[in-house]
Amino acid sequence: MEWLLDNGWIIWLILFLGLAAVETITLDLFFIMLSVGALGGLVAALTGVGAVLQIVVFAVVSLLMILLVRPVAVRHLRKGPADQLDNMDRLIGATALALEPVTSLSGTVKIGGDTWTARSADGVPLPAGARVSVARIDGATAVVEPALSGPDGPPPIVHD
Template sequence: MPAWLLWLIAAGVFAGGEVASLDLVLLMFAGGALGGMTVALVGGPVVLQLVAFVVVSAALLAVVRPIAKRHLLERTEEQLDGVAALVGRTAVVSERVDNESGHVRMGHDEWSARTLLDGEVHEVGAEVRIVQIEGPIAYVGDI
C-alpha cells in the first residue's frame, strides 16, 4: 500500500475521532497527516513525512486551534435562538391585551398575549414590549 494512502487513512481516522471528541485536537492531527501525505506524494522519505506530520500538527495546534476555539466560544455566548431572541422586541396589539387574554403581532406572527400586572391593559394598535415568553403566550408590558 502506498505511503500517501496510509497518511490519507490516518487523516480520516483523526477526523472521525474529532467528531467524537469535539476538542479540535484530533482535527489538527488530521491536518498534520495531510502534510505527511503531501510529502509522500512528492516522493519524500518516511523520515521527512514524519517531520512534516509533526511540524504541520504543531503549527495547527499553536496557531489555528486557539483562533478556532475562541471563535466558537464567542459565537456561543452571543447567540440567542428560539423564543429567547424575541424577548425585548416590540409588538403591536391586534386584540385588546389584559392579564387574561389578548393577541399581539410581531412581524408576520400572531401571538397570544397577556400582561404581567393586574389591571394593566393595552388597546388595539398600541405598541408593547415583549418581556417574557412562556410556551405559546407572550407577556407584554409598556415600552
C-alpha cells in the first residue's frame, strides 16, 4: 500500500490512458474530458501533493472540462458549412411516391429510389400512388404530407 501511495502517478497515468482509450470507442467527448482530469491528477501527483488533493484536482478539472470545454467542442465539431446539408436535411421537401397507403401509423414511400417507412404528418390517410412531400425525418421514418401541385401538374419524383 505504501508503494501505491509513493507511486500514485502510475495510477493516474493508467487512468488517463484508459479513459482516452474509452473515448476512442464512444466518440462523445465525455471520457476525454475525464482523461484530462486524470492528467491533472497525474500532474498533482508528480508535484508531491497528497492523495486527497490529487482526487480533488481530478474532480475539479474534469468538472470544468465537462461544463466549459465539452459544449464548445461538440458545437464546433457538429458545425459544418452553412451550404452543406446532411443526408436527412436533403430529404426534407423532396417529393416521393406512396407505395402503399400512408396513415398516421404506417405506410411506405419511395424517395429517390429508396423505400422508406412513412406516416402522415397531419394524420390524413394518403392513398397508394399519391405524390407526397417529405415534411421531416423522424428516425428511420419519413413524415409526409400531400405534395402541392404547381401550374405544370404535380412535382416530379426526385431521383438522386
